[in-house]
Amino acid sequence: MSINNQPQRNLFSDPSLWLLLFSNIITIFFATKEGWNLSTIMWIYWFQNITIGLFNFIRILQLKEFSTKGFKINGQPAQPTQGTKKFTAFFFLFHYGFFHFVYFIFLLTGTFTKSYGQSLNSIEFKYIFITALIFFINHLFSYFYNRPRDTKKQNIGSLMFYPYARIIPMHLTIILGSFFISALPFFLVLKTFSDAVMHIIEHKVLRKGEE
Incomplete structure (x- = not known):
């Protein structure tokens, strides 16, 4: 049966959710086993953010049917046109990209972690790449997996x-965890929970609200 014909799938049968949980569990395992510092963890989640933004940009461009309810451009109600879709996609790409460029500079200069004496030399680049x-x-x-419904x-x-x-919420959790380094694995578990909840909201709640 086509995925398109299964709009009411059970939440726990969603393999994309389980894979997300698995990805986070692998990160927690390595972080605990190898004693990662905060810099390494924040770099990993910076890359995850970039990945999220990239696929969101593609998702916007590939929308076939969409609503513009409550959405304005230059103070005017937006219309569900191809022009609106392209403008929104590239505006998102610029704004989200600039936000993460600034974030990148902070990470590169150790602004978030200098109080812990961490530097680029202390970052586990191998694990950053793997995770x-x-x-x-x-x-x-x-x-x-979700594209047939997300478009x-x-x-x-x-x-x-x-x-x-x-x-x-992902990064608030990590930043709060930085004040309690010994409890960082616990905050990574909270981050995983936050990640899963937002995934569900993205692919279940928001879509359901438009049906």
Whole structure:
């Protein structure tokens, strides 16, 4: 049966959710086993953010049916046209990209972690690459698995702002964890929970609201 004909799938039968949980569990395992510092963890989640933004940009461009309810451009109600879709996609790409460029500079200069005496030399680049790749594969699978439903019945405004709503609780959790380094694994578990909840909201709640 086509995926398109299964709009009411059981939540726990969603392999993209389980793969997301697995990706986070792998990160927690390595972080605990190898005693990662905060810099390494923040770099990993920076790469995850970039991956989330990339696929969200593609999702906006590939929308076939979408709503513009409550969405305005230059103070005017937006119309559900191809022009609106392209403008929204590239505006998101610029804004989200600039936000993460600034974030990148902070990470590169150690602004977030200098109080812990951490530097680029203390970062586990090998593990950053491995876990970033795992998260990329996770979001790539999620994109293709959910694409038949994600290309229709979406509110383009909600879709554009969703990545920000997803990464804010993720990083608040990590930053709070930085004040309790010994309890960082616990905060990584909370981050995993936040990640899963926002994934469900993205692919279940927001879509349901447009049906």
